[in-house]
Amino acid sequence: MSVNKPRYQELKDFIIEKISSGELKPTDRVPSENELVESKNVSRMTANRALRELDDEGYVERVAGRGTFVSDFLARSDLLEVQNIADEIAQRGNTHSSRVVRQSLQHARGEVAEALHIEQGTDVFHLLLVHAENALPIQVEDRYVLASFAPDCLLQDFSRMTPSAYLTSVAPLQEAEQAVRAKLPSLAIRDYLDMGAEEASLVVIRRTWSKGHPVTFSRLHHPGSRYELTGHYTPPGTLRTASADVVQLENLRR
Amino acid sequence: MSVNKPRYQELKDFIIEKISSGELKPTDRVPSENELVESKNVSRMTANRALRELDDEGYVERVAGRGTFVSDFLARSDLLEVQNIADEIAQRGNTHSSRVVRQSLQHARGEVAEALHIEQGTDVFHLLLVHAENALPIQVEDRYVLASFAPDCLLQDFSRMTPSAYLTSVAPLQEAEQAVRAKLPSLAIRDYLDMGAEEASLVVIRRTWSKGHPVTFSRLHHPGSRYELTGHYTPPGTLRTASADVVQLENLRR
DNA sequence: TCGTGTAGGTTGTATATACAGGCTAGACCA
DNA sequence: TGGTCTAGCCTGTATATACAACCTACACGA
Numbered sequence: 001m002s003v004n005k006p007r008y009q010e011l012k013d014f015i016i017e018k019i020s021s022g023e024l025k026p027t028d029r030v031p032s033e034n035e036l037v038e039s040k041n042v043s044r045m046t047a048n049r050a051l052r053e054l055d056d057e058g059y060v061e062r063v064a065g066r067g068t069f070v071s072d073f074l075a076r077s078d079l080l081e082v083q084n085i086a087d088e089i090a091q092r093g094n095t096h097s098s099r100v101v102r103q104s105l106q107h108a109r110g111e112v113a114e115a116l117h118i119e120q121g122t123d124v125f126h127l128l129l130v131h132a133e134n135a136l137p138i139q140v141e142d143r144y145v146l147a148s149f150a151p152d153c154l155l156q157d158f159s160r161m162t163p164s165a166y167l168t169s170v171a172p173l174q175e176a177e178q179a180v181r182a183k184l185p186s187l188a189i190r191d192y193l194d195m196g197a198e199e200a201s202l203v204v205i206r207r208t209w210s211k212g213h214p215v216t217f218s219r220l221h222h223p224g225s226r227y228e229l230t231g232h233y234t235p236p237g238t239l240r241t242a243s244a245d246v247v248q249l250e251n252l253r254r
Numbered sequence: 255m256s257v258n259k260p261r262y263q264e265l266k267d268f269i270i271e272k273i274s275s276g277e278l279k280p281t282d283r284v285p286s287e288n289e290l291v292e293s294k295n296v297s298r299m300t301a302n303r304a305l306r307e308l309d310d311e312g313y314v315e316r317v318a319g320r321g322t323f324v325s326d327f328l329a330r331s332d333l334l335e336v337q338n339i340a341d342e343i344a345q346r347g348n349t350h351s352s353r354v355v356r357q358s359l360q361h362a363r364g365e366v367a368e369a370l371h372i373e374q375g376t377d378v379f380h381l382l383l384v385h386a387e388n389a390l391p392i393q394v395e396d397r398y399v400l401a402s403f404a405p406d407c408l409l410q411d412f413s414r415m416t417p418s419a420y421l422t423s424v425a426p427l428q429e430a431e432q433a434v435r436a437k438l439p440s441l442a443i444r445d446y447l448d449m450g451a452e453e454a455s456l457v458v459i460r461r462t463w464s465k466g467h468p469v470t471f472s473r474l475h476h477p478g479s480r481y482e483l484t485g486h487y488t489p490p491g492t493l494r495t496a497s498a499d500v501v502q503l504e505n506l507r508r
Numbered sequence: 509t510c511g512t513g514t515a516g517g518t519t520g521t522a523t524a525t526a527c528a529g530g531c532t533a534g535a536c537c538a
Numbered sequence: 539t540g541g542t543c544t545a546g547c548c549t550g551t552a553t554a555t556a557c558a559a560c561c562t563a564c565a566c567g568a
Binding site for chain 3: 032033034048051052062063064065066067068
Binding site: 006008042 | 561
């Protein structure tokens with residue numbers, strides 16, 4: 001254990017703690033370099049390095065002349081881009097619409113309980129939505145949300161705000177894990193997505209964490225003939241994604 | 255155009271240029287901070303920032319007391335990890351084997367010519383391999399390689415070294431773009447992969463750049479019932495995460 | 509009232525300096 | 539010969555200082 005960590009790292013941890021605890025929310029102003037010089041008794045260059053690295057890592061955004069501000073997760077995170085299909089569709093200049101098929105309280109069982117790290121029978125909300133791009137169905141969102149995480153989930157109108165937008169408003173999502181599979185769709189899925197008989201579906205299975213615990217588990221079904229996931233790599237290591245004209249999401253990274 | 259870029263950025267560009275031009279190869283020693291102070295007439299802190307950021311970005315690795323060295327692309331790039339299925343299989347402790355179905359010179363047409371940004375009829379090598387994990391077929395690699403990029407491609411024994419390992423030995427691959435799709439396999443693919451009649455395939459379509467030009471285009475077909483792509487995201491913004499690799503489905507079968 | 513100008517805070521960069529700690533080759537000694 | 543020690547290079551961090559550019563609120567004047 002590094003008992004003696006560098007002072008710039010202490011500063012970074014100090015800021016990160018304020019962000020992840022909720023004391024500092026997106027768009028909030030972060031102490032300026034000079035304020036850190038005062039309060040933390042460090043030189044300005046040390047404060048500068050801490051804030052600059054937090055900027056590089058995406059925690060904050062800095063504007064010369066104005067200050068340093070907590071990043072707006074909804075606005076800039078690629079994680080969110082992956083999650084919110086409404087934004088993806090809007091980015092392509094198309095119209096998003098969605099239909100809520102189910103919005104109910106259930107007791108978690110089997111795979112869902114396992115994925116969310118909860119006991120069998122724990123309360124979860126079950127959401128089933130069909131998302132459409134220009135009226136053409138493009139995704140079936142089959143989602144389970146830990147009830148204790150978002151108690152007022154049943155009161156939301158998810159035809160107006162997507163579940164992922166709602167969930168990120170409840171608390172910042174801090175980690176996500178996903179798997180992509182190819183499957184033949186069930187009859188129900190095929191029906192929702194208006195798919196042909198000889199068509200495969202692309203399924204994204206995703207789990208999202210907040211504050212160290214998984215809070216939602218979802219299966220996103222897409223018609224294989226109309227949907228693809230795209231990714232773009234630039235070495236070394238880091239992946240960036242760009243929007244394309246086709247229906248797209250992005251996956252992977254390093 | 256930013257005529258005046260910061261001096262630390264000039265230093266970074268200077269080093270990156272030496273790396274991508276091949277003048278500095280993986281594991282080669284990079285000029286030390288003090289050497290840059292001398293040769294570039296900057297302060298040590300400026301040289302330090304340049305080298306430290308190159309380290310953060312993965313271009314180089316620094317060892318206190320020894321120096322700064324060019325990263326070994328093959329050893330650490332996730333781009334490579336994603337590409338070389340043999341390594342992925344080995345990482346899971348399993349045995350990789352592959353069978354070369356086709357290894358021939360062709361004239362590029364249609365989609366291939368378009369993907370590689372070349373004229374119709376330009377020489378390309380066509381490779382078709384079946385990769386197996388513990389003797390179970392897992393991937394059909396259908397790859398086109400720009401002939402001028404790797405002239406001795408037909409002489410290679412790809413049952414011993416995978417095409418991607420060979421290609422990265424010819425020149426570092428600097429960029430990759432991929433799309434993931436779900437499809438019903440053709441009869442040939444289904445046969446190669448030993449798939450059932452009611453099974454979808456997961457297809458990764460990838461294009462890789464070297465020195466600013468696309469040099470290979472490939473379609474990687476996987477059996478949908480046995481394989482998935484996984485990814486792991488950690489916010490904020492920078493999806494700097496675990497490798498995106500092909501993983502075998504185990505307990506997730508239903 | 510409305511526009512202009514500016515003072516002062518903020519980030520961005522660059523330098524000089526200092527000390528700590530890691531690593532290695534070569535000097536030195538037994 | 540073989541082991542030890544150290545000088546000298548390297549990175550890692552921290553500070554003090556300086557100047558530029560940017561942005562905003564507010565005072566000022568037409």
